[in-house]
Amino acid sequence: MTPRSPRLAPLREFIATENSSAIILLAATVVALVWANSPWSAGYDRVWSTEISLRVGGAELALDLRHWINDGLMAFFFFVVGMEIRRELDMGELRERRRIATPVLAAIGGMGVPALIYLTINATESSARGWGIVMGTDTAFALGILTLVGGASPRARTFLLTVVIVDDVVALSVIALAYTETVSVVALLVAITLFGVVLAMRRTRVSNGVPYFIVGSGVWLATLASGVHATIAGVAVGVLATAYPPRRDDLQQAGAIWRLFREEPTADYARTASRTMAVTISPNERLQHLFHPWTSYVIVPLFALANAGVELNSEALQRAASSPITIGILAGLVLGKIVGITGAAWLATRRRFGGLPLVVQWPHMVGVATVSGIGFTVSLLIADITFGGAELEEAKLGIFAASVIAALLAWIAFRVIGRLPQRMRFAGEGRIAPPLEELAEAVDPEIDHLRGPVDAPVTLVEYGDFECPYCGRAESVLRELVRNIGNDLTFVFRHLPLVDVHERAQLAAEASEAAGAQDHFWEMHDMLMDHQTALSEKDVFRYAGDLGLDMEEFAKDIHERRHAARVERDVVSADESGAVGTPTFFVNGRRHQGALDLKSLTAAVNSVLAESVRSARSQPWQ
Numbered sequence: 001m002t003p004r005s006p007r008l009a010p011l012r013e014f015i016a017t018e019n020s021s022a023i024i025l026l027a028a029t030v031v032a033l034v035w036a037n038s039p040w041s042a043g044y045d046r047v048w049s050t051e052i053s054l055r056v057g058g059a060e061l062a063l064d065l066r067h068w069i070n071d072g073l074m075a076f077f078f079f080v081v082g083m084e085i086r087r088e089l090d091m092g093e094l095r096e097r098r099r100i101a102t103p104v105l106a107a108i109g110g111m112g113v114p115a116l117i118y119l120t121i122n123a124t125e126s127s128a129r130g131w132g133i134v135m136g137t138d139t140a141f142a143l144g145i146l147t148l149v150g151g152a153s154p155r156a157r158t159f160l161l162t163v164v165i166v167d168d169v170v171a172l173s174v175i176a177l178a179y180t181e182t183v184s185v186v187a188l189l190v191a192i193t194l195f196g197v198v199l200a201m202r203r204t205r206v207s208n209g210v211p212y213f214i215v216g217s218g219v220w221l222a223t224l225a226s227g228v229h230a231t232i233a234g235v236a237v238g239v240l241a242t243a244y245p246p247r248r249d250d251l252q253q254a255g256a257i258w259r260l261f262r263e264e265p266t267a268d269y270a271r272t273a274s275r276t277m278a279v280t281i282s283p284n285e286r287l288q289h290l291f292h293p294w295t296s297y298v299i300v301p302l303f304a305l306a307n308a309g310v311e312l313n314s315e316a317l318q319r320a321a322s323s324p325i326t327i328g329i330l331a332g333l334v335l336g337k338i339v340g341i342t343g344a345a346w347l348a349t350r351r352r353f354g355g356l357p358l359v360v361q362w363p364h365m366v367g368v369a370t371v372s373g374i375g376f377t378v379s380l381l382i383a384d385i386t387f388g389g390a391e392l393e394e395a396k397l398g399i400f401a402a403s404v405i406a407a408l409l410a411w412i413a414f415r416v417i418g419r420l421p422q423r424m425r426f427a428g429e430g431r432i433a434p435p436l437e438e439l440a441e442a443v444d445p446e447i448d449h450l451r452g453p454v455d456a457p458v459t460l461v462e463y464g465d466f467e468c469p470y471c472g473r474a475e476s477v478l479r480e481l482v483r484n485i486g487n488d489l490t491f492v493f494r495h496l497p498l499v500d501v502h503e504r505a506q507l508a509a510e511a512s513e514a515a516g517a518q519d520h521f522w523e524m525h526d527m528l529m530d531h532q533t534a535l536s537e538k539d540v541f542r543y544a545g546d547l548g549l550d551m552e553e554f555a556k557d558i559h560e561r562r563h564a565a566r567v568e569r570d571v572v573s574a575d576e577s578g579a580v581g582t583p584t585f586f587v588n589g590r591r592h593q594g595a596l597d598l599k600s601l602t603a604a605v606n607s608v609l610a611e612s613v614r615s616a617r618s619q620p621w622q
Contacts, residue, residue: 021296022144025376028301029308029400036309044309061221066306070384074303075220075234077295077377080288081139081168082238087284088165090243091578102348102356103159106365107166109344110372111135114336118328127325130386132178133395134332136171136378139164140296141403142371149371149411150418155360155432160368162359163341168235171378175229179385183227191222195236202240207279212237229385243284245578248571250280252500300377307380310396319390320397329398333373334405341369362427363420367413373406375399437589440576447569448492449521451482456490458588458609460601463494463574465582466509466528467502467535474583474596475529481601488609493525495570496582504535506567511540513563518549 036044048066055061063071114134122128139161146160197215206212216237224230254277261269278286310316320326342365348356360368376399383395417425439461445454462478464471482491495512497505508528515524527543528535537558544554557563577586585592585601588608594600 020144021300022140024297024301025140025304028304032305032308033310033312037312041311048306061224066384069299069302069306070381071224071230072220073299074381075231076291077299077303078168078172078231078234079238080292080295081165082235083241083243083284083288085165085169085235086239086241087243087288088162090284091245100162100359101354102345103162103359104166105348105356106159106341106345106369107163108170109347110137110163110337110341110369111167111170113340113343114332117336118332121328121331122324125324127328127387127391130325130328130383130391130395132171132174132382133379133386133399134329134336134375135167135174136375136382137164137167137337137372138374138376138378138403139168140300141374141376141407145374145407145410146368146371149367149407149414153360153364156364156368159360159365160371163368163372167372168378171382172229172232172235175382175385176232179382180228184225187222187226188228191219191226191228191233194218194222198237198240231381241284241287242282244282246280246282246580248575248580250276251580254280255500303377303380307384308396308400310393310400312397316393316397320394323394323398325387325391325394326398326401329375329379329395330402330405333375333379333399333402334409337373337406338366338369341372342366358432361425361432363417363425367410367417370406370410370413373409374403376403438577438591439573439586439589441573442589443490443492448494449516449525451491451493451522452489453487454490456488458485458488458605459490459492460605461492461494461586463496463570463577463579463582463584465496465498465502465505466512466525467505467532468498468582469532470596471583472529472532477596477598477601480598481605484602485605485609489605494573495567496574496579496584497567497571498582506564507537507540507558508535509567510561510563511544511558513566514554514557515544515547515549517557517563518553520547520549523547 032044035041048064050065051062052065052068053060053062115131118131118134119128122130142160142164143157146156194215198212198219201211201215216233219237220230220233223233254273257269257273257276261273342362345358345365347353349358358365379399380396383392383399387395443450443459443461460478460481462471462474464474478491482489495509497509499506512521512524512528515521524543524547527547528540531539531543540558541551541554545551574580574584577584578591579586583596585596587604590608592601592604594604
């Protein structure tokens with residue numbers, strides 16, 4: 001098996017895609033601005049105002065190209081957003097509600113304060129209705145800029161991702177409730193009914209994607225006809241896509257069908273094998289893998305191309321410089337996000353308000369709050385719904401200016417943070433809640449096999465298979481790691497024999513336990529790892545003899561399978577921890593997500609070790 005970690009792979013891919021797509025999004029924005037200010041500027045609005053109609057019988061749906069993108073294609077974008085929200089609720093940081101209370105409250109503060117600033121500046125103007133423009137944060141640009149400015153630590157990314165997810169949920173709610181002027185009750189009831197059909201299909205475990213696409217399209221059409229912004233349909237359907245790690249039984253069934261295909265490669269077996277392997281992955285991961293690249297690399301850049309074109313002549317700039325719309329958006333996104341996010345987080349962590357835990361150090365929180373001022377996609381969407389004509393141009397200029405200034409301030413902020421004394425740079429470390437542990441079964445020195453001191457600050461757990469070639473390759477790295485780290489590391493080996501692909505792995509696991517019963521577990525462990533291609537019963541008996549074991553007792557253990565339950569204990573804990581491939585590593589209860597080379601594992605261990613040292617030394621920051 002490959003050493004891929006199944007649980008957090010979608011999150012890794014999500015962040016990687018958003019980071020790289022930010023470049024394409026920026027390019028599309030530049031193209032739109034150049035086009036709108038070129039000699040061919042008249043063609044910009046003409047292209048996006050082109051009407052496209054769909055007619056079935058006497059029914060017709062006619063929208064201009066810009067609104068096909070804003071109301072149609074962007075529904076797919078928010079469908080992906082909905083799936084990411086569901087993934088975080090099922091498997092990510094959002095699954096423990098108290099732990100994520102601080103970033104959720106920070107996100108709410110980061111929406112409420114900007115809206116108040118905008119309303120204050122536009123209090124006596126009709127433009128006050130644009131208060132929703134300053135609430136959102138652009139996921140792609142924010143994550144991309146966070147990486148570029150050097151602030152993309154795991155904690156900072158998690159905090160920012162939580163903030164933008166909450167932003168998206170609230171922004172969509174605002175669009176639905178505050179920016180819907182007239183509602184067709186009949187159409188809305190049809191949308192709700194069709195959404196109920198999707199729920200029923202999900203409950204009856206309909207796995208074919210075609211019915212979902214047909215009914216989901218109906219939900220979108222009915223929502224569009226109701227007057228509620230159609231992107232709501234996307235996120236509503238998206239949150240239904242459950243996320244979970246692959247199940248061992250499903251993987252074994254897929255492996256068995258693959259072997260049938262290998263023995264008899266027919267079209268029927270190929271179709272069955274392909275389908276069986278696909279359904280071992282959760283709907284959430286399958287659909288994100290399918291749609292996320294399209295939304296990030298095609299749909300969102302198209303949205304920017306269609307909406308970012310604004311004339312940058314001296315008259316427009318002078319008008320924007322004194323426009324309450326532009327000033328309100330600029331102040332709301334740049335200043336409001338910083339004040340709102342850090343202020344709400346500060347209040348949430350005060351003891352008188354519940355003393356909620358932090359998820360990132362204070363300086364890094366300020367940096368993330370600065371990045372959050374990049375509104376762009378959601379801001380442009382709400383601006384397009386709210387304004388038209390000159391007011392829309394002023395709003396776009398405010399959004400562009402705020403995004404550029406927020407990116408520059410973020411770069412400055414993280415440069416300053418990197419030069420702070422360590423005590424200031426990690427202010428608030430003592431209040432950070434320990435990371436969510438994904439290791440279901442805590443290490444028990446009375447049962448588990450340990451190398452190193454029992455009370456070391458870092459514990460590295462491996463779920464391994466003695467016949468797995470990837471485990472064999474990792475073994476030399478692990479031995480050197482244990483030597484290099486010394487008494488600061490406890491290494492724990494747990495069994496995960498993949499019996500459907502490694503027929504001798506179970507025997508090897510039980511042989512190591514039989515040796516362990518005679519206080520020679522690690523000697524047998526090393527022997528088996530060093531001879532992965534020779535694990536027959538004859539071989540393991542020879543190894544036992546070489547180690548000087550009591551052969552009569554060893555034989556009884558093997559033939560009577562006295563240690564099968566002990567091996568099964570590890571397998572069950574692996575299933576509960578979401579470890580289905582080998583090797584899978586956990587560092588202080590958290591799954592290791594990097595490569596399995598010495599550099600990556602050493603960095604992971606040293607990072608956790610440094611955190612534990614800082615946490616022990618730091619004091620609560622008031």
